[in-house]
Amino acid sequence: MPVDDELLRSAAAPGQTLDELPSDFEVLGTRYSGKVRENFSHDGQRTIVVTDRVSAFDRVLGTIPFKGQVLNRLAEHWFRVTEQLFPNHMRAVPDPQAMLVTECRPIPLEVVVRGYLTGVSSTSVWRAYERGDRSFCGHALPDGLRKHERLPENIVTPSTKAPKGEHDESVSKDELFRRGLIEPELFDRLEAQALELFAFGQKLAAERGMILVDTKYELGRAPSGEIVLIDEIHTPDSSRYWYADSYVEAMRDGTDPRSIDKEYVRRWLVAQGFTGDGPVPTLPDEVRIEAARRYVEAYEQLTGEAFVPDTQPPVERLRMNLGV
Numbered sequence: 001m002p003v004d005d006e007l008l009r010s011a012a013a014p015g016q017t018l019d020e021l022p023s024d025f026e027v028l029g030t031r032y033s034g035k036v037r038e039n040f041s042h043d044g045q046r047t048i049v050v051t052d053r054v055s056a057f058d059r060v061l062g063t064i065p066f067k068g069q070v071l072n073r074l075a076e077h078w079f080r081v082t083e084q085l086f087p088n089h090m091r092a093v094p095d096p097q098a099m100l101v102t103e104c105r106p107i108p109l110e111v112v113v114r115g116y117l118t119g120v121s122s123t124s125v126w127r128a129y130e131r132g133d134r135s136f137c138g139h140a141l142p143d144g145l146r147k148h149e150r151l152p153e154n155i156v157t158p159s160t161k162a163p164k165g166e167h168d169e170s171v172s173k174d175e176l177f178r179r180g181l182i183e184p185e186l187f188d189r190l191e192a193q194a195l196e197l198f199a200f201g202q203k204l205a206a207e208r209g210m211i212l213v214d215t216k217y218e219l220g221r222a223p224s225g226e227i228v229l230i231d232e233i234h235t236p237d238s239s240r241y242w243y244a245d246s247y248v249e250a251m252r253d254g255t256d257p258r259s260i261d262k263e264y265v266r267r268w269l270v271a272q273g274f275t276g277d278g279p280v281p282t283l284p285d286e287v288r289i290e291a292a293r294r295y296v297e298a299y300e301q302l303t304g305e306a307f308v309p310d311t312q313p314p315v316e317r318l319r320m321n322l323g324v
């Protein structure tokens with residue numbers, strides 16, 4: 001049941017979306033602000049507040065109504081359904097847009113898994129292939145593949161975690177080892193587990209008419225020594241999804257499959273001539289609302305449950321639920 005337009009429109013009004021979090025939230029711990037999430041660490045516990053900010057091409061562009069709630073709940077959903085396969089950092093979800101997690105020691109790389117020859121940014125596998133590269137992060141790619149085509153098999157293309165403000169870099173696993181970022185045995189084990197997790201995600205998504213195209217996992221070492229999934233999992237911010245029916249049409253007609261991820265916002269930006277440099281175009285409310293619709297649709301399609309938005313003003317609600 002899609003959220004109605006009136007509700008989306010009023011949720012797009014100033015003050016109704018969560019952009020900045022005031023400094024009194026720092027009673028929750030030492031703050032680290034990402035582009036989208038605010039993290040507070042204290043005494044082995046981390047509070048992750050998922051704001052409504054949207055980022056693309058490594059820049060923050062504004063807010064999308066209910067985006068934080070959708071992402072936080074989707075992460076919760078996926079952490080629950082995958083916990084048997086891979087342990088994770090989640091402890092509790094005290095607010096629709098906040099999660100309490102175990103503070104871990106992050107492994108300094110992103111485990112990117114890709115199933116399709118796609119992407120719009122200059123670092124995407126499609127752009128590399130289009131330029132003529134037939135090796136991507138150490139994986140050989142056959143000739144003759146079309147844009148959006150399924151890769152012969154899912155591949156892991158690790159990426160280094162760049163310091164804040166810099167772009168991450170895709171590298172081969174040999175390069176990871178050369179830089180001493182991870183032990184080969186550990187990497188091989190994590191690579192195998194990531195492929196298994198991704199295949200499981202693809203299977204569940206397929207059962208709901210969706211294609212999990214690619215994703216990014218982050219891992220950390222819990223105080224117990226165990227390696228767990230940290231950050232977020234299979235959310236539209238960390239993953240690309242397509243509607244399965246639109247994929248068939250797109251491959252037939254040579255168009256783009258319909259996506260329910262932030263690709264919509266990325267495409268709008270590219271149409272404005274923005275690919276990451278120069279001033280950020282202001283997202284019109286129509287675009288913010290359409291993006292919100294797609295996030296809500298993503299939630300409902302993937303979970304099979306109606307999205308019931310919490311419409312209380314977010315900062316006040318978070319103060320109450322987090323005891324600030």
Ligand SMILES: Nc1ncnc2c1ncn2[C@@H]1O[C@H](COP(=O)(O)OP(=O)(O)OP(=O)(O)O)[C@@H](O)[C@H]1O
Pocket residue numbers: 033034035036037038039046089101102103104105106164218220230231
């Ligand atoms: N349980 C955890 N323990 C320790 N670190 C974590 C945990 N969960 C997530 N992190 C790390 O905290 C940071 C969260 O940052 P966040 O994702 O908000 O911003 P970012 O990664 O710097 O930038 P971006 O907005 O592009 O994602 C990441 O480096 C992530 O790896």
Ligand SMILES: [Mg+2]
Pocket residue numbers: 034231
């Ligand atoms: Mg991050």
